[in-house]
Amino acid sequence: MNTMTRDEVTAWLAAHSLLRMRRSAVPVELLPLWAEAMSQRESGINDGQAVAKAMAVCFPESRPQRAQSTGCHRCGGTGYLRGLSHIHSGRCFACNYSGERP
Numbered sequence: 001m002n003t004m005t006r007d008e009v010t011a012w013l014a015a016h017s018l019l020r021m022r023r024s025a026v027p028v029e030l031l032p033l034w035a036e037a038m039s040q041r042e043s044g045i046n047d048g049q050a051v052a053k054a055m056a057v058c059f060p061e062s063r064p065q066r067a068q069s070t071g072c073h074r075c076g077g078t079g080y081l082r083g084l085s086h087i088h089s090g091r092c093f094a095c096n097y098s099g100e101r102p
């Protein structure tokens with residue numbers, strides 16, 4: 001179970017040379033990463049590549065997050081206001097019922 005997020009690990013890796021550390025100096029949650037990187041390095045690739053491969057194994061890239069909504073703040077991007085269907089069919093005038101941020 002990884003308790004560090006991928007971003008945290010990436011930040012940590014930027015500040016530490018994982019493969020130049022003694023095992024005892026590696027945070028316990030990064031030991032699997034360290035072990036993986038060590039075994040990757042045995043295939044003759046450089047440290048950076050070994051760490052990158054180990055990252056892909058131990059901290060796979062999360063699925064792309066849903067794109068941040070750029071929608072209208074009034075209607076939430078739908079172009080219509082729930083509960084106001086009796087007025088102008090609930091059209092949102094903040095965005096001219098396009099649903100896009102004005």
Ligand SMILES: [Zn+2]
Nearest residue numbers: 072075092095
């Ligand atoms: Zn709107």
